[in-house]
Amino acid sequence: MxxxxxxxxxxxxxxxxxxxxxxxxxxxxxxxxxxxxxxxxxxxxxxxxxxxxxxxxxxxxxxxxxxxxxxxxxxxxxxxxxxxxxxxxxxxxxxxxxxxxxxxxxxxxxxxxxxxxxxxxxxxxxxxxxxxxxxxxxxxxxxxHGMKLTYNVEARKKELQDQLQTAQQKADQAKQALEAADKKAEDEAEKKGVEVDEAATAKEQEANVAAIKELEAGKTAFANFTARPKLAAVPRPDLTMAETEAAKLAETGKRLYGNKYGCNACHRVGEAGGLVGPALDRAGFRLNGTWVYRWIKYPQSMKPETRMPNLGISDQDAKAITMYLATLRAPKPEKPIEKAAH
Known part of the structure; x- marks a missing residue:
């Protein structure tokens, strides 16, 4: 060949x-x-x-x-x-x-x-x-229903990673620029024998604050994507109020219970409501108000694997629902409510 x-x-x-x-x-x-x-x-x-x-x-x-x-x-x-x-x-x-x-x-x-x-x-x-x-x-x-997810989850994760990396670079650059501006202002003040003029670095300070905010937003976005939300501990609520105020708040809580947060989908009151969570007919007798408020606000902090999700309930809404549940004082049933077979 x-x-x-x-x-x-x-x-x-x-x-x-x-x-x-x-x-x-x-x-x-x-x-x-x-x-x-x-x-x-x-x-x-x-x-x-x-x-x-x-x-x-x-x-x-x-x-x-x-x-x-x-x-x-x-x-x-x-x-x-x-x-x-x-x-x-x-x-x-x-x-x-x-x-x-x-x-x-x-x-x-x-x-x-x-x-x-x-x-x-x-x-x-x-x-x-x-x-x-x-x-x-x-x-x-x-x-x-016989379909597949078409949304590119990995691409979204990569996008958030890139955004976080870019934000980190901007924050580093803004910090360096501020440090350089501070040094320049200090040197000039020393030469003149005067106090440092804070206004001389106002532009760099503003840019640094903006970069830090962008970085924190990037960290939060990536953390929310990859990890479960970790919220602040729920402080002890102040549930002391006049009877008229409590009654008015309880009425609001009753509305929110059914029309906003759908508590009745999982909890039963009387003959109506779901069977996932405990019946709440006698919540006013057996549940402590502070415990109820904290549970409503952040159930995972008290029982991490509970089926009850954190609904993002505001402080005021949580207080209203707590006051409503305090009004539920039904007589003790002759026999416990049986859950459906599952």
């Missing part, structure tokens, strides 16, 4: 090897993506079983969860209905799970947009789970 022929064969072999390498790399990338999606769905399934199954059912079907039939309207959607669920974007399902709660009371409640999801019986998990965990629930919910 001639030298030219040997070179030609070598080039062909190189091209074949290169092509094979590209194919293997692509295959490994697909395998990695598939493994990530599988882990994501598996994680979402566990979270769904803990937080969602009692209302939505194991397979997402209506009247399947043991609590479904006990809930007030509107009851959960049929998550197995591909015809309906396919009309929702991944981001819309995520937004439903991670929204802020709205008071749906007509006229006196919150202003709610025409396309805004505001259903009290569906709690928010914005203050309980990380964004990454919520996306895993969305990924699992998609499997209930």
């Amino acid at each position: 001639t030298a030219a022929g040997m070179r030609a064969r070598g080039n062909v072999r190189t091209l074949v090897l290169a092509g094979a390498l590209v194919t293997v790399t692509a295959a490994l990338g697909m395998v990695g993506c598939t493994l990530f999606q599988s882990e994501q769905v598996s994680k979402g399934q566990k979270l769904y079983a803990h937080y969602c199954m009692h209302c939505h059912g194991e397979h997402g079907q209506q009247n399947e969860g043991y609590n479904w039939g006990q809930m007030p309207d509107p009851r959960p959607k049929d998550l197995s209905n591909k015809g309906e669920m396919s009309t929702f974007k991944d981001e819309e399902i995520f937004g439903t799970i991670s929204r802020d709660m709205k008071d749906t009371t007509p006229e006196v409640g919150d202003k709610i947009g025409d396309d805004e999801f505001a259903v009290p019986t569906m709690p928010t998990f914005k203050y309980t789970l990380s964004e990454e965990e919520i996306w895993s629930i969305v990924a699992y919910v998609r499997t209930l």
Whole structure:
């Protein structure tokens, strides 16, 4: 074989090897993506079983969860209905799970947009789970109606990482600029034998403050994505007030209990309400007001794995609901309420 022929064969072999390498790399990338999606769905399934199954059912079907039939309207959607669920974007399902709660009371409640999801019986998990965990629930919910999550969660995480890195660089640069400006101002003041003029570094100080705020926002955004929210400890509330004020606040609490935070979806009062949490007919007898307030504000601080999510309840709303529960003093039942089989 001639030298030219040997070179030609070598080039062909190189091209074949290169092509094979590209194919293997692509295959490994697909395998990695598939493994990530599988882990994501598996994680979402566990979270769904803990937080969602009692209302939505194991397979997402209506009247399947043991609590479904006990809930007030509107009851959960049929998550197995591909015809309906396919009309929702991944981001819309995520937004439903991670929204802020709205008071749906007509006229006196919150202003709610025409396309805004505001259903009290569906709690928010914005203050309980990380964004990454919520996306895993969305990924699992998609499997209930035979679809896959298309939103690129890894790309979103990378975006937040890049934003945080950029913010850190800006903060470092702003700090260095401020230090240089401070030194220059000090040197000039020393030469003149006068006090340092703070106004001389006002521009750098302002830029440094802005950079620090941007950095903190970046840290918070990335932390919220990767880790569960860690909120400040709930201080002891002041629940002392005149009877008239307590009665008025209790009326507000009753409205918020059903129309904003959907407590009746999981808790029973009388013959109405869900069976996930304890009945509250006698809450005024058996529950301490301070304990109730703290539990409502931040249940995970008292019982980390509780099914009750942190609903992001304001101090005033928590106080109102606490005062309402204090009015619930039903006679002791002849026999305890039985939970539905599950």
